[in-house]
Amino acid sequence: MERKEHLIEVCPVCGSSDIYYEAGGYAGKLYHCKRCGYIGALVVEADSAMIEAIRSEYEKGAASRDAGRD
Structure with a gap:
């Protein structure tokens, strides 16, 4: 039986999971990291x-x- 990996969404800069949507909808999704300030x-x-x-x-x-x- 294959073991399923548990994947979570994290910031590509610092690896924090403390990210949230900055904007979304028609323009696409933008995430903001609370730890390092990444927006993308x-x-x-x-x-x-x-x-x-x-x-x-x-x-x-x-x-x-x-x-x-x-």
């Missing part, structure tokens, strides 16, 4: 491994941006 039409349907990979990359990028401010 793309969200990622991800399993737990992919979410962790997205978050890890986001944190590495945030750390390198913070290091450049010194």
Whole structure:
């Protein structure tokens, strides 16, 4: 029997599931991430491994941006 993956919609930038519709309807869907401020039409349907990979990359990028401010 095949095990079905549990996928959730997350922000493609930071991996947060705390996203909501900014706009929708005729113009298409726009999502807004409460964690990083991303606004865009793309969200990622991800399993737990992919979410962790997205978050890890986001944190590495945030750390390198913070290091450049010194």
